Amino acid sequence: MRYSGEGVAAVAAVEEETAEEALELITVEYEPLPVLLDPLEAMARDDVRIHENVPYNLMYEGNQEFGDPDGALARSAYVLEKEFKTSYVNHAFLEPHAALAAFSPNGELTLYASTQIPHYLHRTLSLVLQMPMHKIRVSVPTVGGGFGGKGEVSSAELCAALLARKTGRPVKVTYERSEVFAQHKGRHPCLIKMKIGVDKDGLIQAVDFDNILDGGAYAGWGIVVLFYTAAMIHLPYKVPNARFRGRRVFTNKPTTGAMRGLGGVQPRFAMESMLDELAGLAGISPYEIRMRNAVESGYTTKSNVYVPHSEFKKCLQTAVEKSGYLEKHGKLPFGRGIGLAGGYYISGTAYTLYMSYKPHSSAMIRVDTEAGVTLYCGATDIGQGSDTVMAQMAAEALGVKYEDVHVVSGDTTLAPFDLGSFASRVTYGTGQAIKMAAAEINKKLFAIAAAELGVRAEHLTAKDYRIFSRFEPKKALDWHQAVEKYIDAQGPLVGVGHYTPPRTGGKFQGGKIGQSPTFGFSAQVTEVEVDLETGRVKVLKVTEAGDCGQAINPMSVEGQVEGSILMGMGQALYEEIKVAPDGKILNPNLHDYKIPTAMELPAIDSTIVESYDPTAPFGAKESGEGPIQPVIPAIANAVADAIGVRFTDLPITPEKVLRALKEKQRG
């Protein structure tokens, strides 16, 4: 066992009580081993290896250098170097991991799982069970939240499948909350050293970034997170020179992994905190330093990442104007403060987790005379509402009502391939596939309508169940009639589409690195009140402005913004998994692990800025992970504005605030 709470046995029984009794009958003898909880200590102790083959518990070290960071720092007018420490937080999704496995009489396994990644789960099941993938079906029912924590295969899923095979009976496994914490895969605690140099005008010259990531006991998505923290310093500001050193270290704790805004949240906390201080050094406002450095559409990073579209400046302007930031910053009474921060995130990734050349997203649309439109796509609605958005996009492209579209998603047998719901990839990627599939349907229907109406098919468009000429809108055919004519003569009316993001050297980006096909941006202004007696930080209001391209479903976008703000607030102020010296988690439940509730909800004023990404389906980019990026630094900047203390160690608890206030008084 490499951490306290690691699974060693699984028991299946007809009732839970019997299973519990059986578990109690299993005696496991544990020989206590040294416990390494701190990554710095773990790197120093080669005598205690958590994995025998990993010296100094250093799972991975990655280094990158772009341009001449040392020279640029030396030439900078102002250089700031600081250390930051981020905390060990869990996703705290409401529905715990759950899986139900059943073998059919012909030996085929169906696994119903609360997962973000039916495809990767499908693949892992095949490897673990040594069964061909086509003998396994993964189907995702309604999911009560994932946030990255259901973006890796869970032991619940594998145990359910293995026990079902062993028993020949369906087996369901649902985690208790403590097991969710043990499975974890939450945010990597990071020890960050960051050095930033700016010229006299506040223009960034270089970023030198050293990041030690506490990986917990296993690898998981660790390397991905490590390199994402590296990538995340190149945007949303122009960074002409950069160095990155990243080390992911094993410790005797539940494994860290992917969590909303993966890789971005920790360096963003550091960088946006430092920008405020650098602005002070350069004698300009925090807003001004951001506007001067902010990237615009068509920018290419020094790391060769292309940004096709950005309304980041508009986000900053909007948040600042709507909040009155400039009027308030530095001018509020002691204990009240206002902070600004920016952020961005990817809209999908360029590569699969294993070598593969297939499309990352695909979609199939079938139109029936009577049953209407069925949209089959492998993307998975994990509570973010992607089924609705996909229905909307199909409906818009077809000219029908979105409520009339049946969505069949998250099922490896029923729907065509999709990589899954992570990295904010669904709207942009699956959206492209849906548009293409709808175009095939339209091509078939427009050919019929063109003949009926005596117009050219390429002049036709469809809206509100009518197919009509753009130039003579009165020349119209009822959509259902066209469908009926097609099916009567030619049978099932089906269209397919697919999407692969541009890769390195791809045409779309002219040889740029294909980190993500596009990016969403966000800016937030946060007002806080610090209770000078208790040290408690209260978030009063968050003014957010986001560039998610054209919002397909504004209510969903707002939901993502509000959820991101609450989740970021949790990490900023409250949440931290506490581990005892023997490695036991002290607060593996939602009583002792405090997440913000409706009671802590600040006033939120969110704006979807006018935006349309021409590379995107219906102009839409990500909105689920970008908005979490500015939350923590905006709060930290607001706290600094309120009490003149800059916290670099999360969470900003009342204890830390009181201690700082006392030190300040003493100082």
Add this chain to the structure above:
Amino acid sequence: MRYSGEGVAAVAAVEEETAEEALELITVEYEPLPVLLDPLEAMARDDVRIHENVPYNLMYEGNQEFGDPDGALARSAYVLEKEFKTSYVNHAFLEPHAALAAFSPNGELTLYASTQIPHYLHRTLSLVLQMPMHKIRVSVPTVGGGFGGKGEVSSAELCAALLARKTGRPVKVTYERSEVFAQHKGRHPCLIKMKIGVDKDGLIQAVDFDNILDGGAYAGWGIVVLFYTAAMIHLPYKVPNARFRGRRVFTNKPTTGAMRGLGGVQPRFAMESMLDELAGLAGISPYEIRMRNAVESGYTTKSNVYVPHSEFKKCLQTAVEKSGYLEKHGKLPFGRGIGLAGGYYISGTAYTLYMSYKPHSSAMIRVDTEAGVTLYCGATDIGQGSDTVMAQMAAEALGVKYEDVHVVSGDTTLAPFDLGSFASRVTYGTGQAIKMAAAEINKKLFAIAAAELGVRAEHLTAKDYRIFSRFEPKKALDWHQAVEKYIDAQGPLVGVGHYTPPRTGGKFQGGKIGQSPTFGFSAQVTEVEVDLETGRVKVLKVTEAGDCGQAINPMSVEGQVEGSILMGMGQALYEEIKVAPDGKILNPNLHDYKIPTAMELPAIDSTIVESYDPTAPFGAKESGEGPIQPVIPAIANAVADAIGVRFTDLPITPEKVLRALKEKQRG
């Protein structure tokens, strides 16, 4: 109420007990009305109308005349006229009607139903609920038998949907056995008058057929059954002149409808019984008279129905040879007898039940790199194994293993349109659609393989997961590789297909009436022993030979034959719904309504004769309803051979046998 047991109210509750209690709290006051149970009496009593607008309770009268039956009868060497009476029997499927209705938050209804006809149910729900069809999904889970009884919409389905809408909760309705009998839709009792004339060689000159069908209280499929009894006299023997008069009459009993071999079983009993007697008059054997009159491939009936393919003579030969019929008939000791009969049935129908021009069957195949082959088709597996047969046909056409094909069937949202599982239409009709869909997949894969292998695509074929040249079989490409290449470059690999049977004036049949695209044939020789003390008829052995074209799944065909024989035996010897003078069913349960069990199972020797229908997919025709046609007359003919008594009134109970034996002794 038009019959005892007719539904007047439906109650939903959380538990069954509460529902029962609520039902007891409903007081219904019934005013007793005259009860008409006999169709002859019903036709005589215009003063008692079961439906106000139907004079003389005559629901429908149909008349047909082909050629000159009167002249032909007058010129016949031998003319026989007889009356027959068939009984009131139920399908007795094991699983009662069941339905589960649930509305989603967006107002869409999903109805899970044990039905043969998801499409017609879909349509009826739309009419009854006044909801558009695309807001309703009908999904058919594993079904425990239908035999025609689930070929009409059930009140269980409508009540579940209406109560779910009313309560806002999911509602499940499962019938008790007595409710199955009340819903009924079983076999029409018929009063048959049949006159057949043959020439001196036993060649049929004319059939004059008068049929009064007891319809019970409602219409249902009644007219269809009426005209099917009319059609059924034109085959499997050549009938150059024919007259039909059919009357379907309302009575105060549960409604009759479709039951396995619909419309064929009753006239077959009459005609095959009479052929034995006519053979005697003509001085030839019952075998000879059948062989002389039997139709062959390419025959067109006087009613203008085209028979593209028939191996009926081979069926007669095989059954007679394998059973030793010629050696035994007329030569067994008193009390032992052997009987021969022939039969046939349609493989689908030409028309939908409402005006429509869309394909009757359609199929969609999607091939995935990893998830394998998914076959979507609306056809419904009702226990007959159509999912397996469809998987086999897709696999054969694609060159993959049938166990690897995922079948998605019986679902109006997930699968493309299909009329349903009735009239033995699935293998032939849906099979054509599947073949076409597979051909589209093959076309796409062969294009890739042709380029890879440097051969012409039209020379390629696929088998055992290899695509290879028919002329140079060593030039082969792994099927999975071809799929991967296709999907990597072009996205989802999908093929669609559809099938519409030829209609009147259609090209395929050169203007012939499109009753069915083709027909299956069957011959049976049955040996019985009559217990002279108890009157009990024991079926000792059935030697069956069937022409179902090429059997796709011989085990399924055998199962259909064996099931047909048992079901026919039930109607011949045991089964009869008994109705008291007040209209109450006396035996609405499987204790008192006796169906044959394993105890009554005779030895069955069934042969699938060598056959390949060139119009059919993989040469396959029906096998589920043809084999029931000869069962009853073969038993009746065997009983006549055993004791010299010809029964014309079903079932042939011990009482009737004993009475006949006594009369014979007296006579």
